[in-house]
Amino acid sequence: MKLSRIAIVWGVLLLAAACALFLYFFERHTEEVDLGFGPEARRNPYLAAQRFLDRLDIGHRRADNISVITTLDDRxxxxxxxxxxxxxxxxxxxxxxxxxxxxxxxxxxxxxxxDNEQDLLLEALELEVTSGDLDLYFNRQVREVFGEEASELQDKTISELMRDHNRKLDEKDSENTSGESPDSAEPDIEGSVSTPRNPDVDPERLVNLTSDSGPSYAIYFNPEKVFAHEMMGKGTDADVNGALLHWVPFQNMPTQSPLVYYERGRGRLTLMTDGGLWQNDRIGEFDHAYFLAHLVGDRELVMITRPRFDTLGTLIQRYALELFFAGLLALAAWIANRSRRFGPLTPPPAAERRSLLEHIRACGHFYWRQNRGVSLFDGARKPLLAKLGGNRNLNADRQRQIAESVAEKTGLAAREIHDTLWGPAPRNEDDFTARLRSIQIIEAAL
Known part of the structure; x- marks a missing residue:
């Protein structure tokens, strides 16, 4: 019993000593880790711009698509x-x-x-978007990797740049291992390295705009895409189809402009080539945010960033009543159209039968087209010659006597009877029909 109590006491003492040593040697360390944008900022690339407008009490709202234009006010x-x-x-x-x-x-x-993609607005305004200056020093990704060294590496390829960059990193790692600490940036109060708000950009690449009220704005437009117009380089504005066109060119590049605006009637149409100027990752640079506030002024901003149209399910829910009545009308029209088919069936009509004469006539036409008219004619008059007791080999006097005697009974001409009984076979359809009619008359008279 005493042994167990002693073991418990010693265990408690050892635990207390471990806690005391941990608290004595423990040192709190704070480290900031950039996890990137949050879920809401990833869904909405213009979230920072909207919150900036909220701080300035500038009204704004989002719209689904361009159809909202019919509901906008001129203010x-x-x-x-x-x-x-x-x-x-x-x-x-x-x-x-x-x-x-x-x-x-x-x-x-x-x-x-x-190349064949159509842009209705740019075509109507006679504007063209072309490729601008793709200098490596002004490529954001290259600046983030190489920093100040990018301006000295203009004539090298990407593979050469990466090889030199990796070599310098290896040299810095070896210096750190040997105990020689490289030059580092000045830490701030929190112990983290302070970074400048604006990227390191040549001042000639900045566009400086001065408003009528006095403030000026320094803006960095991505020079990858620029506007081109036949009037650029001859001034800063031009009259295009009754609308005054203004453009803001880059320094030392008067024929390339990232920003143009039209004065049309009582309003203004501003066009830019840089789509990321007011997005989350760049709105804090230079005077981008203040330039947005200057353009909006005291108006209410309507933003269409990601066009969205109603799905089929949404439209069905919205117009369910209309669809229901339309279905009823369609059903009623179908019933009215099919109602004549309801009830007893009409007896089918009797099948038509062709007469024997039609069959004979059809057979005659068929044989005539097969060049068998001579055999048909000979087959028709052969029984008639046998009935008269003669044949085709009779002499001329006997044939004349028979023809005259038959002519007295039939009323036909003796010459016609002679040609029918002993003449050559007919050569056309009309002669063939006339000869057969004569044969029929002679047979009926005998």
Whole structure:
């Protein structure tokens, strides 16, 4: 009994000593891990822009597709994430009419992969989207990997860049292993490395816009796609079909512009080639967010980012009553159309039978077409000659006597009877028919 109590006491003491040693040597360490955007931000690439507008008390809402244009007021602003959302000429006309009435549309120009893909808005405005400057230094992925070294590696291929980059990483790893710590960035209060908000971009690549009210905005447009127009390079604006066209070119590249806008009627139509300017990963750079607020102003922004149309199930639920009555009408029309078939069956009509004369006539035509008319005629007059007691070998006087005697009984001409009984076979259908009729008359008279 005493031994068990002593063991319990010693166990408690050892546990207390282990806890004390753990608390004495334990050191709290905080580390921040970037897990990327949350689920809501991944679903909505413009979530940061919407929250920024909320902070400025600028009204905004999302719409499903371009059909919302018929419900907009001339004091609203419309944002289209792609010009391809204008899918037919009617929607294009509605958009331009709304802009003429005082609306403000902000559209991201879309260029498809196929050369034959049609963009109704760009065609109507006579604008062309072409490839811009693809300098490696201004490629975001290359800058993130190589940093400042990208500006010194312009003439190398991607494989050479990656090989040099891996070699330098190996050298840094060996220096860290030997105890020589490389230069590091200045840590902030939390112990993490502070990173600049704006990417390292050549100032010549920034577009600086100055508003009429005074503020200026520095914006970095991705130069991969730019606008091209025949009037660019000759000024900063031009009259195109009655609408004043303005463009903002890159520095040292007056013929390429990432931003153009039209003054149409009482409204404005703004087009940009960079679709990621206000998305979550770039809206915090430079003055992108403030430029969005400047374009919207005191209007209410309607955003169409991902077009969505009602599914068949949604339409059925919405118009269930109409579909029900339409089905009843269709059923009633079908019953009315089929009602004459209801009741006893009508007896089938009696089958028609052809006469014997029709069969004989058909056989005659068949034999005549088979060049068997001579045998038919000889077969018809041979019994008649046998009945008269003569044949075709009689002399001429006897044939004349028989023809004259038969002519007195039948009323036919003696010459006609002679040709029928002893003449050559007929050569055409009319002669054949006349000879057979004569044979029938002679047989009836005898």
């Amino acid at each position: 609203d602003a419309l944002f289209l994430a792609s010009s391809s959302q204008i899918y037919n000429p009617d929607r294009l006309r509605e958009l331009l009419d709304w802009v003429d009435a005082g609306g403000h549309a902000i559209v991201i120009a879309h260029r498809g992969r196929g």
